[in-house]
Amino acid sequence: MGDLPGITARLPHLAELGVDALWLSPFYTSPQHDAGYDVADYRDVDPRFGTLADADALVARAHELGLRVVVDLVPNHTSSDHAWFRAALAAGPGSPERARYLFRDGRGADGELAPTSWRSVFGGPAWERVTEADGRPGQWYLHLFDVSQPDLDWTNPEVVEEFQDVLRFWLDRGVDGFRVDVAHGLVKADGLPEWDAATEMITGTLAGQGGESRTPPPMWDQEGVHEVYRRWRAVLEEYDGDRMLVAEAWVDPVERLARYVRDDEMQQAFNFAYLVAPLDAAALRAQVEETAAAMSAVGAPPTWVLSNHDVVRHTTRFGLDLAGGNPDGLGADDVQPDPAVGLQRARAATLLMLALPGSAYVYQGEELGLPDAVVPDEARQDPSWERTGHETNGRDGCRVPIPWEGDAPSFGFGPTAASWLPQPAVYGELALDRQRDVPGSTYEMYRAALRLRRELALGSSTGLSWRTLEGPDGRARGEEHGILAFRSAGALVVANLGEQPVALPAGAEVLLVSGDLQRDAEARLLPPMTTAWLREESPASA
Template sequence: MSTTSAPGQTTTDQTGGARPPTPRAAPVEQTSGASAGDQWWRSAVIYQVYPRSFADADGDGMGDLPGITARLPHLVELGVDALWLSPFYTSPQHDAGYDVADYRAVDPRFGTLADADALLARAHELGLRVVVDLVPNHTSWDHAWFSEALAAAPGSRERARYLFRDGRGEHGELPPTSWRSVFGGSAWERITEADGTPGQWYLHLFDVSQPDLDWSNPEVREEFHDVLRFWLDRGVDGFRVDVAHGLVKAEGLPEWDAELEMISGTLAGQHGEARTPPPMWDQEGVHDVYRGWRRVLDEYEGDRMLVAEAWVEPLDRLARYVRPDEMQQAFNFAYLVSPLRAADLRDAVDATAEAMDAVGAPPTWVLSNHDVVRHTTRFGLSTDGGNPDGLDASAAAPDAEVGLRRARAATLLMLALPGSAYVYQGEELGLPDVAVPDDARQDPTWERSGHAVRGRDGCRVPLPWEGDAPSFGFGPTSASWLPQPSAYGELALDRQRDVPGSTYEMYRAALRLRRELALGSSPSLTWTDADGLARVEDGVLALRTGGALVVANLGDTPVRLPDGAEVLLVSGDLAHGGDGRSLPPTTTAWLRDPSPEV
């Protein structure tokens, strides 16, 4: 994708009415990812499913694979191309499944391997591709390898799979380094040896129950090649790679005494200057790992893909993960944390295009996921960007109306951009983040930080499907592993389906139009001033891409739309602009462009 600037051009075909209708999307018609080789991931809209919170088939209060399978028609109706499943593997669930005990088995809480096969088969029948999470930086302490390491002696083959080190101090009583955990506290934990004496320390960049693997060990690399093949043989279409920038540590584990963040609220992204990364992040050796993975994927038909969760800055360093012989995609967190301001967003889009074009990779766009405060709430708190801590139940609530209006405008801008877009479950309903009561919090960051960091539970509350049903239709009973707020009842799917102007119908219309106008596959976009009506300095962005002219008014005053332009979709009500032809503040419109320049 490339971006250019061009003068505005008036469009024709006068629209009528203040609010255009919201048409229903047609079922997805596409070839299963099991056989297609069309680089589908370059323009796909991928929907993240967080299994424990999506749909509960057995009524135990936790979502499961049969529940997901039963709700797959919702994804077809919505109009996405693929789903990404967060971890469903065997796990003690100390970190919501990101502590994997067996990479080749399904946790009984979520179902069975047969249930996973049934989900894959049904998704492919419906024309949906399936991407699964893979967690290679660490295992669970319940993994067979770690049990073997604890039973073995220092220097053994079993311990060499992990990062065990002797402690400092006269008796090894001090951690090997001052490295800190992302979840708070030391990144080192001392074990008791088999003979009962204090022993070595192991590294855990996250929870104490998540020991880091040693990726300099060929046995670790071969094990994950086998794990990739296990799921590729079952038909998955790709992998989202957790903590993709963290696998390889600097040789010798040099001292580092600073707070360790992965989800930075101040990620410089496009503006960041090149600097030496911390010794546990973005080391050169990770690229050799992913070149090996790419060779494994290339053994299979169907154009399988890898997407990196890599909190790396600046963007030209992120682009190194998606060079032609490595991954296909990387999450664009610089865009996610960008301020909701015209100049900042334009800079983010331009910088992303420049970085990705340099390596021939598609850009990705995302506003929410399972690790950040939902953008409906973030924008209700501030437009300054970043990722705030979770909500405090005792604090004043963010402005829900303002947050939703901003989120809808940001969403239509994002979905118009060329490349691949990610949608987090529930954002199509306009769900806000939830101020989970302190006694119900389950994110390990809450306890490890001494209750200083509220954590990520607020974006993981189970979905509402039916406004009047127990657990709002999440399951057949009232059980819910995190408490659902009463406000979810009015936001449930059945309360929004077929309701003109609802957030759900806006998403459906946007995804249908995105496909019809080829917005995701457009090779470039052109910034325009829309005949002098759109000025960045006034908080307005206008761009031409595919067959659309997109105008986002992020300023404080209404903006007159180009005369004759046919309004296809708008994030708010044009009547609020004063004359039915002006775009109100914090509103985005898609217009038909009869003379596209791209």
């Protein structure tokens, strides 16, 4: 399973890689029905991962290495093992204990029908009926995710006060911020109105879209969530130093996402519209421009991401013949990606993303170019696998432990060959020790990119200046030809996402390139699906 001391031992890798902070997925006490996102105790460490002392040691060591620590907070729901939910089941209908959750009477003559037609993100209905203490079928509780994850009622002052106290508990222990799970889902529309559409979150359909009208569904992106985050921001500001909230908010359009990062709410919000956008120059430029405009309007930086623990790794996505979005995790019988094509495209997309102004997130293992793993059906653990009757493969493929040593048991993850999800053989070839100090390796490309990103102040750039370049025929090449070229801070960035090479500006110094350049008699040519960072001789004339 891994543990907190294991992470502490690997922190030098993150310092060497060049990131600024570490975001940890949940390590709290949990029955692990959903990889720790079913929290039974928000103020303790699950014994399988260590102790509170281990968490303190991790934070202290990270700070020694100049790394910030962001922890995951799961406020939309608790585990069904949480003391509050156990008390709610015991107390019965109408009790203060049940008022912390969304319990409702069922429809029908005997309450045998669910209160609404709402569906779980993981498949199946979003309501579960309980058996009351006297043995009779009773009320229903809402669970937008797994049945083991009952949703909290954020209109209840006890819930509000509890999570403010949880924030302070971890801030007192030195954490630097919180990634807020399902940040758009805490507050539901008054009366829980009927809604019978699917509630997608991790595909190309964003949860807040609500059809052509883009009206948010009653369970997502409700106005009341913003009052929650204004209160949380006030809590963070009680503490010295630079503390942060980042929203996992699957909402659309980006103007609604920007409302989560107004100056009295959160500091960052993941840009999932960029993640699911196709690897197409025109589409990406439009997304960058829309994001920049929306975030600038509220004085917040954009936040870019290509992979995370809920989506197919971008090395695999880009190796498939897809027009964007996020496919279901791969099964053994599915069409498999072209690994060479996927890695080439992923490297190009990475250098493009890391050059954009704002914050950028790197998901564990993408610095090694890891593909999604094809997890055998019998080893799958994502609750969506069972809840959809094995129709959805789920997210296990992106969560397989990463490889540290090519020849070690479980590639250095643990002392034996066992790992909580099975690792594919190709991970041994991509292990850290096979790539460190190897020129041109994906790991060394990431190290160089993160170093240059800091040196050139790309992340803190105030904006982009778009450019066109010349093709081999001397004609201008722009996004209609698959070329994205822009100046950001101290660099000229050229991403060739088209089908033909493009000439790089004469005299420009190549700082970093995602692949190999081509040359002809007169110019250096950037091949298709390749990105370069350049320094021009006379930036003032650009």
